[in-house]
Amino acid sequence: MHIDSLSLSLSPSLRKTNLLLSYLFSPPPLSLSHRCEIHSLVMGAFLDKPKTEKHNEGGMGNGLHFGLSSMQGWRVEMEDAHTAVIGLPHGLTDWSFFAVYDGHAGAKVSACCAAQLMEHIIANEDFRGKLDVSQGTEIFPSIEDVQKGIKTGFLQFDDRMRTLPEMVSGEDKSGSTAVCTIVSPTHIFFANCGDSRAVLCRDAMCPFSTTDHKPVNPREKERIQNAGGSVMIQRVNGSLAVSRALGDFEYKNVEGKGPCEQLVSPEPEIFIQERNEKDEFLVLACDGIWDVMSNEELCDFVRSRMLITDSLEEICNQVVDTCLYKGSRDNMSIVLIAFPGAPKVSEEAIRKEKELDTRLENKIKEILDNSHPDDVNLSLVMHELMNDEIEGLPPGGGLSSKRSTVESILERLRPGKTDAGFSSD
Known part of the structure; x- marks a missing residue:
């Protein structure tokens, strides 16, 4: 069957796979429109030169100091978003929340995450649990409450987004990764969904990082296959490069499967670290950063810059520029959170x-x-x-x-x- 007639009979994700496989395995001659579509699928949509203007924010409180930077880079659209809040509502004044969201197929879901995900996490009943008011009027959810509340917040938020008119109609097919951290007076909670990443630097080392959710990971691949899907060219059904995400509802329609059993899962992987006086800083960043710098390289670079300047925004700008010069072709976003033990200017x-x-x-x-x-x-x-x-x-x-x-x-x-x-x- 000719590729044009075959493509018309396939679902959008399988059609993409068919085009890519035809491109990879010596196909019959392709039309110009198909060659352009294949180039877009393989290479993504890029500008003639990168947009290097940066968005910066910074602040301090609760013994923390943060800075962030985001840049569109080579991509035709800026699909990243972020959240940075020191002093949370609902009585959690000593707690802080930071997150990076890396959107794909549009910026709708990442923007919704930045505006609403934090509230869905900290305001749900599971997060608040049995309130401990033993220390004055402060509210301290237990570790178990926070873990349960984070998962509940992610799943409820994803379910809520699904009811948006543009999602119901299929007009918007966007999705987003999410890597979040909640810093309490005693613990650091990490929640990751997708391939953005958080790294902790402690005593000049990188003892912890979140795990990227890629379709080729054995656990992720098993879930995808159990939902009737496949992993081809390292992508879900040959199309999506992440195995967990918010949004992406065209991959969440398998009947008889729960929300965490779908081709793409909105379930966050949650990690907990006790705070330590040797904690130096946290980095949250999208894959536009991690594609060209390892955990150790980024931590070493940030530490070296902290000895030169106390402006975390400037350090974030230097990271973004360095990644651009190292060859990153993606949107880039980074949030840097410094603890009291961070290196000082020398x-x-x-x-x-x-x-x-x-x-x-x-x-x-x-x-x-x-x-x-x-x-x-x-x-x-x-x-x-x-x-x-x-x-x-x-x-x-x-x-x-x-x-x-x-x-x-x-x-x-x-x-x-x-x-x-x-x-x-």
């Missing part, structure tokens, strides 16, 4: 950073002296620097994290002749 670290900048400038001058003026641009200079062993580059970030510095030096040495060097190729 005069010695600042001095070493200035020495690094001086070394970079001297090497750039050498490159300019040994190159024809018409041949020199930022890409060439970065390439030449990568071939050189440069002492003192930021751990985890490397030369990519100094690209903005290199660009500034080059602009100062050759005013008006610096090209950012971005290309969609």
